[in-house]
Structures are given as structure tokens and as C-alpha cells.
Amino acid sequence: MSEKPVTFNGVTPYLHYDNISVALEWLTRVFGFVEKGRWLDEYGHITNAELTVGSSEIWLDGSPDWWKNKGRRPEDWIGIWVDDVEAMYARVTAAGVTAGHPEPKFYGVRVLQVRDPEGYVWGFMERGPFVAQTPESLKE
Template sequence: MAKMSSALFYQDPRAALAWLQKAFGFELTMLLEDADGNVAHSQLSFGDSMVMIGSEWSEDHKSPKSLGGKNTQTVSLQIDDDIDAHCARAKAAGAEIYAEPETQFYGDRTYRCRDPEGHIWNVAQTVAVVTREEAEAATGLKITGWI
């Protein structure tokens, strides 16, 4: 079986680890520290998924906080729980919510936020099963490869 994961870089990875656990419910599964107690590498689990969290370590591996808030990716979470409660939890932990929970044409209710260092997160919960034909009618777009 193949899986995919992502790695995110933070100026303060230890603070990021604590925040991601508090805001989103991630679980710490691995933490490697150097002789000075700095985070060398870590892994957080979320359901069947995993994300690696580390320090900035080169000019090409930076936190959005070091790049004026710029992102090259959005991290997406698919949850089974109450999306509105999840959003409230993230907000209470300090997430900048810039798209409140809203039901999308494809049947997911989603919200978008930024973590304290500026990584963009999209969180979704499937609330309705929508056919390709229904999604095409709602958007006016031709959709290929609908799952």
C-alpha cells in the first residue's frame, strides 16, 4: 500500500507541534531532538495520515512567516467530526479563520484558516453525497473523473 505525507517547516517547530495538537487534534508519534533539545524531526498522526514538522533548514525550506506569509501549498484535512466545532476549536487555539464553514457544491462543508506561522489549512467534512451531474448543474462546469 502506498501513502503520501507532507512536511511543513516552522521557525518554532516545538510551538507548532503543541498548536497542531491543540487546534486540530493531531497526535505526536515521533520526536527527534538534537543534543541541545532542538526539534530535529517530528511526526504527527491524524487518522491514517501523517505530517512531518521540522525547523527551517535551508533557503528552500522556510516557514510562511519567513516569507511574508507566502505559501506554495495548502494542507487539507478531511474529518468525520462536526466541522463547526472543529473550526471553533481551531479559532480558540489562535487560528486565523478566513473562510468560515460553508457547504460546497461537491458535498463537503469546509473552512480555511492559517496557523500561527501562516501555513494555510483547508478542513472539510462530507455532509452530502453529490453526483457528478448534480455538481455540474450547480457549477456549470464539465467534470471528468468524479469519484
């Protein structure tokens, strides 16, 4: 009996922000993400939101109790593939955000790293020459 293969359609990070309104404005303005929808509580405060990033989504949580219950903020890094890392650098810096120039990495990508106002680090990556060993090359 063979199993039917599973098709993966993307990954959706679920990030928690103290000020989700500011995060939504910043992420859409600086990175160009598109707001898909938001959910409000009975007081009109945003509790959750969804952004589209290419064919993927990022979900945001705005619960003010999240960090109180967890202890401390995570040190997360979120990688986003782009077709032109230099264009992303130009977009980010034009929005008034200070960022280091994209850097080539030994593992075959160029990365632009940007820290958002609440501390998440976003790595915008463009594929370069692939230099890592593959499982097939290790068998040779």
C-alpha cells in the same frame, strides 16, 4: 502478465517550520493532532517531528536553514477530511483562533479554512452531496 495493484495507505505532507516547538504545541492544542515522536539535535533542539492525524501522518522539519536555501515560504494548502466540520470549527474557535465559518463549495464539500501561525492554510473538509461529473457519466 498482469500487474499486482498497489494499495494506497495515505499521504504524508512534510512541512517546514521556523519554530517547530511552537508549531507542535499549536497543531496539537488547536487541531487535536497527536504527537507521535520528535528528533533532537545535539543541542536539544527539535529537528524533525511526526504527528498523527487519524490514520495519516504529518511530518515537520525544524531546520533553520530550510527557508534560507529555498528563497521564500510556500503558499501551501493542506486538506484534512473530518467527519464533522462544525465540531472542528467549535474546537478551533474554543482554542482562541479566529476562523471563518465553514463554507459549502460547489464541488460537494464544506470547508473550514484556518491559517496557522507560520502561514500554512489548513482546510478541514466534510463531504457533501457529490455533484461533479465522473468519467463514467461523461461517456453517457
